[in-house]
Amino acid sequence: MPSHHHAWSADLIAPDDDFAGAPLLRKEFALDDGHGAVTSATLFVTAHGIVEPSINGVPVSDEVLTPGWSSYEWRLRYRTHDVTRLLSSGSSVLGLALGNGWFRGRLGWSGKGAFYGSELAALAELHVTFEDGHRQVVGTDSSWRSGPSATTANDLYDGQSIDARLESRAWTVPGAELTGWVGVHSVEHDPARLQPYAGPAVRRQEVLKPVRVWTSPAGATLVDFGQNLVGWLRFTVQGPAGTEIVVRHAEVLENDELGTRPLRSAAATDRFVLSGDQDSFEPTKTFHGFRYAEVTGWPGELAADSLEAVVVHSELRRTGTFECSDDLLNQLHRNVVWGLKGNFLDVPTDCPQRDERLGWTGDIAAFAPTAAYLYDVSGFLDDWLADVDAEQQHADGLVPFVVPDVLKYVDAPSSFPAPESTAIWSDAAAWVPWALWRAYGDRDALARHYPAMTAHARRVESLLSETDLWDTGFQFGDWLDPQAPPDDPIKAKADNGVVATACYHRTLRQVAAAAEVLGRPDDAGYFSALADRVRSAFRKHYVSDGRITSDCATVYALAIEFDLLEGQDRQDAGDRLAQLAQENGWRVSTGFAGTPFVTGALSSTGHLDAAYNLLLERQCPSWLYPVTMGATTVWERWDSMLPDGTINPGEMTSFNHYALGAVADWMHRTIGGIAPLEPGYSRVLVEARPGGGLTWARSGLDTPHGRVETSWTVDGDAFALEVTVPEGVSASVRLPGPDGDSAAEVGAGTHRYTATIAGGPEHG
Template identity: 65%
Template sequence: MRTEFETEREHGAVRRATLLVTARGLVEAWLNGRRVCDDVLTPGWSSYEWRLRYASYDVTTLIQERTVVGLSLGKGWFGGRLGWSGKGSFYGDELGAFAQLEIEFEDGTVQLVVTDESWRSGPSAVLANDLYDGQTIDARLVDDAWKRPGFDDGGWRGVHALEFDTSTLVPYIGPAVRRWNELPVAEVIVSPSGKTILDFGQNLVGWIRVRTSGPAGTEITIRHAEVLENGELGTRPLRSAKATDRYVLSGGTDEFEPTFTFHGFRYAEIEGWPGALSPEAFTAVAIGSELDRIGTMRTSDPLLNQFHENVVWGMRGNFVDVPTDCPQRDERLGWTGDIAAFAPTAAFLFDVDAFLSDWLVDLDLEQQHHDGIVGFVIPDILKYHDRERPTDMGPVDSTAIWSDAAVWVPWTLYQAYGDESVLRRQFGSMAAHVRRVDSLLSPSGVWEGNFQFGDWLDPDAPPEYPADAKADKGVVATAAIYRSARIVADTAALLGLEEAHREFDAIAARLRDAFNSEYVDDGVVKSDCTTVYSLAIVFGLLSPEHEEFAGRRLAELAEQAGYRISTGFAGTPFITDALTQTGHVDAAYRLLMEKDCPSWLYPVTMGATTVWERWDSMLPDGSINPGEMTSFNHYALGAVADWMHRVVGGIAPLTPGYASVLIAPQPGGGLTEAETALETPRGRVAVHWTTDGDQLSVEVELPEGVEGILRLPGEGDRTITGGRTTSISELTPAVA
C-alpha cells in the first residue's frame, strides 16, 4: 500500500515528523524508500478483540518535498494459522493497515497524512507468508520503485476501509521485536540420503538470510528443524508446521530475508541450490523482543555453564512479543503455566518488566471477558475452536499453575524490580482469579473436580499421556491456589486494601487448614512423591514438625530415584528450594549435577543448546521421543536457574527491587568457583566465590547506599554496605 503527497513547505522547515502505524496482520513501513525502523513483526500479538498496539517512529529526517509512505502487509498472528487444528484467521478475514503521519512545521502547523480510501494497493514479491509455514519470495517481482516518488501506480488498485473500533488502539507497553544476533554456518552436512543440511551450531529462533545468484526462475527451498534424526532433518516434532521458505531467483544477485515468518531451528535442508553451495551465502538471524541483559552466571563446571547458556537462548527464542511455549511447531502460544514457572528466572536474566507487564494486560482483558477464568494461553485463541483444546478436559475453567500466572507473574515482577505499580494495575485480575477458584472448591475446601494439568510432563508419565503424573492433582491444585491466595493477601496489605487483605487472608487460612486435613497424614502428603512435598514445603503449608519430616522424605525420594529428576512442570521449579530450605542442600546439588536421564544436564550431554520440553525429548540412542508433543526449545524446565542464581550464585533480594540484598552462596556439588552478577534497579550486585580445600573465599560488590546481609555456611549473619567486601572462612564438612 502507498500514498504520495506534497509537503506543506509554506509553513517553514519541518520541526518534527512522527509516524504512527499498526495493522491487522504485520506491517513494515517505508518513507521515500527507506525503512523507518529496525523492528520486525510489528505490531506483534495482543488480544486484538480489545487491544491493538501501534508503534511510533521519529521520521523527521525522512521527510522530503514530495514524500511516499509505503506499507507492506503480512498475515502474522492476525491472519495466519494459530494452534494445531490447521485453522487460522481467528480474528478476521482481511488484513489491513492503519497509519498516521504527523508533520509539525516551524510555525506550529501540523500536516496529517493518514490511511484512507485515496491510498493505492498492489502486488509484492511475497507470494505466501505464514508464521508456521514460512515465506515464499519471487525475486523476479521485486521492484522498489513503488516506495519512492514518481512511481506510476496506474496498474495498482484502490483500497477500502474496514470497520474498526479506534478505541482499541493503544501504544506499546513492552518492547518491539528485533534482530539481536547473527550466526554463520558451523558445518555443511551431507545426509545419508544425499541431502545438503546446514548446521548453525545453535538452536535459535528467526530465519536465514540468503545471498545468491543463478538462472532466473530457479527455486531454492529451505526447510528448518531443531535436530537431526538418523542423520536426516528431524521434522516430525513440527507436526503440521511446514517451516519452509522458498525463493525464486531473478537472474541477477538476490538477497532474501523472510521477515513475515520465523522458525525455531538449528539445521536447515537446502534444495535447488544453483551450482556449488558456499556456506558464506547463509546467515542465521536470531530475533526476539528487545530485552536488556541484566543477570549473568558462570561456574567451574563447563556442563553447568552450558546448561545456563541453554536457559538464556531458550528464553530469548520464546520471548517473541509474547512468552511462548515453543517457537517451531504448530503451537507457539502464550501458555500461562510455562511463564508461571519461569518468571523468576526470566526476571533475573533480563529486564522483563515492560515485556511481561504488556502481556499481563492481555491476561486481564481475556479474564474479564471469560467470567474471571485465566485461560491456558494468552492471548487466548483456544476459545475460538474446541478442537484447539487438549482432549478430556471437560468445560474450560481455571487450572492450577496455569491460571495462577495471574498472581505469580506480577508478584515476581514486584520482587525483582520493586515497582508497586504492576500490583496496582493487576490487583483486580489477581483477586478475580482467587475468587473464581474459591467458588470451585469442594465441600471439604480443597480444589478438586475440574480439569487440571497437574504435574505436567512428569518423567514417569507415558509419552502419549503427559498429564499422568505421580502427584495427586488435587494436592497440586490446592497448594497452588493457597500460594496465590497468600500472595493476594500480602499484596492487598501492601496496597493498603484492608478489607481485601482480610478476605484473602481468610481464604488462605481456610485453604491451609483444608490441605492439612485432606492431604497430610502424620507428615505424609497424599501421593507421597517429590512434587507434593516440594510444593508443601516451599509454599509454607506444613507445620514445623511436618515440614521437617517432609524434607527428610523428599531427600529420601530423591536418593531412591538416583538423584534423577522425578518432577514435572509443577514440582521442578521448587524441588531444589524445598531441599535447601529443609537442610538438604547436598541433595539439591546432586539433582542439579546429575547427568543420567532424566536430569537437567542430560540434554547438555546430548549436545543441546536450548532447554527441552521433555526431559528425554531425545532418547539416549539419538532418536526423537515418540510422543506427539516434543520440542527442543521450551524454557519451563530451566526454572531451576532461579535457584542457581540465589543458592549457587548467592544473590537474592531481601526487600523488593534489591533495596537490600541477601548474599548467601552455598557451595556444593563439587563446584570450586561461581561468579554471578545482576544489574538491579539500584545498581550492580556481584558475587564471586572460590574454594580451596576447606577454605571459602567470597568477594561481594554492592551499590553505594544499599545494605546487605552476608550469610555464609556455618557462620552468623553479617551486615555489609555498599562497595566491595571480601570474606575468607572455613567450609563445614556438609558443604565441603
C-alpha cells in the same frame, strides 16, 4: 506504560485485492508549502496482520513483526516513530507492506487461521510540524492504493515464499506508473482498542554463521548453526532466473537427516525464486525455531559464508549473569538463556517452532522469576499481563490456558476439558506479577496487575469443595511428570487436588501480600483468612504421619516451598523428599508443577547435598542429560531425545521450551547467592551455599539500584567470598558452614569474607 494515547483520525484500510496475503499500500503526498522547514515528523502505525512501514523506500525502523500479537479483540497496539530525517522536499511516498502474522495466519494445532478476521488492514498517521507551527497530517484513507509484492505466500508456521522476479522499487518512487494496482476500502473497528506498546518491539538481535555445511546420507545439503535459535536465514545469491531455493528448518537431526516430525503440521519452509541478477533475501514475515537448515536448489556450491542466521526476539536488556566451575552447569545456564530468547518473541510462548507457539500461562508462571533475573522483562511481561487482564475480564475472572486466548475459537478435541481455572496455568495471573514485584519493586505495575490477581483468586474460591480443597475439575497438575506415559503427559503421580490446593495457597498469600503493599487492608485480611482456611484444610486432608497424599517428590516440594507445613511436618517432608530423590538415583521425578521448586525444597530443609546431587545428575531424566546430548536450549520433555539419538515417540515434543529451565532461579539464589530481601533488591540476601564439588562461582545482577556482584571460591575447607553492593542498597550476607547463622549487614562497597566449611567440596 506510556501515559498518553494518540487520538486517531485516520481510517483502518484494507486493499481491494488480497495480493497473496502480502499486499503493499501506498500514499503519495507533497509537503505543505509556505510554512518553512519541517521541524518534526512522527508516524503512528499499526495493522491487522503485520506491517513494515517505509518512506520513499527507506524502512521507518528496524522493528519486525509489528504490531505483534495481543488480545486483538480488546487491545491493538501501535508504534510511534520519529521520521523527520526521512521526509524529502517535493513529493514523498508513505508505504506499508502487510503480512498475515498472528492476526490472520495459522495459530495452534487445528490447522486453521484467520481467527481474528479475514482481511488484512493497516492504520497509519504521519504528523508533520513546520517552522511556523503549521501541522500536516497524512493518514490512511480511501485515497490510498494497493498492489502486489514479491511475497507470494507467508505464514508464521509454514514460512514465506519470495519471487525476486516480482521485486520492484517503483512503488516507493513518487510519480511511478503502477500497473495492477487497485484501491482500498475502510474497515470498521473500535478505536478504543488502540493502545501504545507497553513492552518492547521485536528486532533482529544477532547473527550466527554456519559452523558446518555438509551432505547428508540421502544427498541433502545440511547447514548447522551450532545453536538452536529463533529467526530466519538471510543471504545474497545470484543464479539463473526462475531457480527456486528451498529452505527447510528443524531443531535436531534424526538418523543424520533433518528431524521435522516434532514440527507436526508446521511446514517451516521458505522458498526463494531467483531473478537472474544478484538477489538479497530475508523472510521477515515468518519465523522459525531451528538449529539446522536443509537447502535445496542453491546455484553452485553452498559454502559456510553463503548465508547467515538472524536471531529475532523482543528487545530485552540482559541483567543477570551466572557462571561456575562446572562446564555442564554453565551450558545448562546458557541453554536457559537461549530458551528465553527464542520464546520471548512478543508473547512468552511455550515453544517457537511447531504448530503451537502459544502464550501458555503455566510455562511463564514457572519461569517468571528466572526470566526477571536474566533480563529486564518488566515491560515485556507488563504488556502480556494486560492481555491476561483483558481475557479474564471478558471471561468472568477465568484466566485461560493461553494468552492471547486463541483456543476459545478452536473446536477443542473431545479429550479437552471445558475451559475453567486451572492451577499453575491460571495462577500466572498472580505468580507473574508477584515475580515482577520481587524483581523490580514497581508499585504501579503491581497496582495495574492487582485486579487480575484478585479476580483469579475469587474465581478459584468459588471452585473449592466444601472441604476448602481445590480438588474438583480439570487440572494439568504435574504435567509431563517423567514417569507418566509418553502419550499421556497428564498421568502424573502427584494427586491433582494436592497440587492445586498447594498452588492456590501460594496465590492467596501473594494476593494478600499485594493488597498489603497497595494499602487495601480489607482485601489483605480477606485473602489472608482464606489462605489460613486452605492451609488448614490441606493439612487436615492431605498430611498424616509425615506423609502427604500421593507420596511423591512434587507434593513434598510444593508443600514445603508454599509454606503449608510447619515444625516436624515440614522437616519430615524434607526428609521424605530427600529419601525419594536418593531412591530414584538422583534422577528427576517432577513435572511442570514440582520442577521449579524441588531443589529449593531440599536446600531449605537441610538437604543441600541432595539438591546438588539432583541438579548434577546426568542420567535421564535430569537437567544435565540434555546437555550431555548436545542440547543448546532446554527441552520440553526430559527425554525429548532418547539416549540412542532418536526423537521421543510422543506426538508432542520440542527442543526449546523454557519451563523446566526454572531451576536456574535456584542456581542464581543458592549457588550464585543473590536474592531479593526487599522488592527490587533495595535489600539483598547474599547467601551462596557451595556444594556438588563446585570450586568457584560468579554472579552479577543489574538491580533497579545498581549492580550486585558475588564471587566465591572453595579450596579444601576454606571458603572465600567477595560481594559488591551498589549505593543505596544494603545486603545481608550469610556464610556457609558452622558460622552460617551469623549474618553481616553491609552497605555499598566491596566486602570480603572467609569461612570454614566442613569436609570441603564433595559430590555424592
